[in-house]
Amino acid sequence: MPFVLLTDDPVRRGALVLHEVTDDGEPGATVPVAAADVPAAVAERERAAQPPRWVWDDTSRRYPPLLDAGVRVERCHDLRLCHAILRGSVLSAGSALALAPPGPWDGLPQASPRAPRAVEVSLFDDPRAHDDEPLDVLDELRRQLAAVAGADEPGRLRLLLAAESTGALIAAEMRHDGMPWDVREHDALLTRLLGERPSGGGRPARVEALAAEVRGLLGQPSLNLDSQPDLLRGLRSAGLDVTSTRTYEIRALDHPVTAPLLEYKKLARLLSANGWAWMDAWVHDGRFRPDYVPGGVVTGRWATSGGGALQLPAVIRGAVRADPGWRLVVADAAQLEPRVLAAMSGDAAMAAAGRQSDLYRGIVDAGIVETREQAKYAMLGAIYGATTGASAVVMPQLTRAYPRAVGLVEAAARAGERGEVVSTWLGRSSPRPDAARQAELQAAAAEGADAEDVRVARRRGRDWGRFTRNFVVQGTAAEWALCWMAALRRRLRAVEGRPHLVFFLHDEVMVHSPADVADEVAAAVRDSAAEAGRLLFGDTPVDFALQVAVVESYAEAK
DNA sequence: GCTCAGAGCGCC
């Protein structure tokens, strides 16, 4: 599959160049294109029997203008994202790319997001071109191809880079299409919970009434409940024994102020985080368009920047509504991280527990623990590194039943405690501990040092071990999810009526689909999950079970 | 006026 590079024209400012490159990185024809003609040129090549893999510096800058022009591409190679993976991966550690000193491709942030409905400027205009040297795209592609070819397991890295790049395409497409959002429903919901939207600057009646009630019960009529220091002082001067204003401390109080204060905190948060101001800022023309940041988390999970799309509180999900005649196909992977752990460790017993749709139930049925709650806490403890409480109590049983799975995360934790790097299934590696932490990790292992210092250092070492323990599972789960979504995107192209992805949340996807093909979409979602399992793990006995719902409102799912 | 960190809480 040939590459076509899309780069800025080094001579003509504002123009671009399409540059054909063979699979081996050998340069071919170079075609200059005026910026306005780029979408047509791209679309023409996409119509070929074998569309190219587009290579560009940054999908978040190159792809939105194409989408605005109605052009979609099948595949790409995002040099910025792939560079970050290859720089860090232990699989490509010996490559020239990894060994080079930091260069212009290191530490590149995603292109700055556009405000929703902002005036369009030319996004082909590279801001860096005006001060720094333009990025050498062909040179970087060849370094990356060489790093993959010379890697220990090139197949894993190839899959990871393809999945990461497709994720970048999907992120841009989801922002372009937007999540269907019913502002009338949202407004009704806010009004019901908070009171009428105030016309001026004030706050809705119900929130103000609760604040007044709390102030009255504390006997402090001018207390500012939104100031944590003030609230803490206010509670203490009313004779309440709290050390913070956290919900769980307030809930434990036996005082009439507890109920209204908890309600106030809940509603005040809803108002500030997802109230009318949020709606005005982020929802336009019936669509919520957050800025997704693929690869924004060290483990490979996505982040968001603005809009808070990954933290949509359950209470406002009723505002996510399909268009008339359309449906939302909402699917989430059931107990994804335990299943991923079973697959990557080759733990057949744990895979067997996951044969049914509820893996935790499977652990109970296998007689390992007595209740589903115990099974869940034990699994979370294994993956997150719990050391105390109910989780730690049932860990020994889990370790006996699933030695390979538990052994894998334990090994990752020990490696982290020694300051070593760990990697996901496809080869995304954990960050190296910084110098200060590295020193601590060494101090923890030192003999004859001051006992207190060693104790502190060991505790910090265990903290890092919990991070690396979780990294391998969370990061591999993120890889599975990317492959799932990429497979789904490809299958959706074959369905009539243009069903399209509108939301992704770590282990959950949402497709906006014409009602008459929603069942077909649901089948595609399931087939894609199975495909993702095969892509990563080959012939694994692990089932990647899904919960799939076809609904009109997000609130109906789950 | 701006930036920054911490607290707190939303999500997985």
Place this chain on the structure above:
DNA sequence: AGGGCGCTCTGAGC
């Protein structure tokens, strides 16, 4: 509990 995040608010410091 325990891992990973982002957002809003406040208050401190410049």
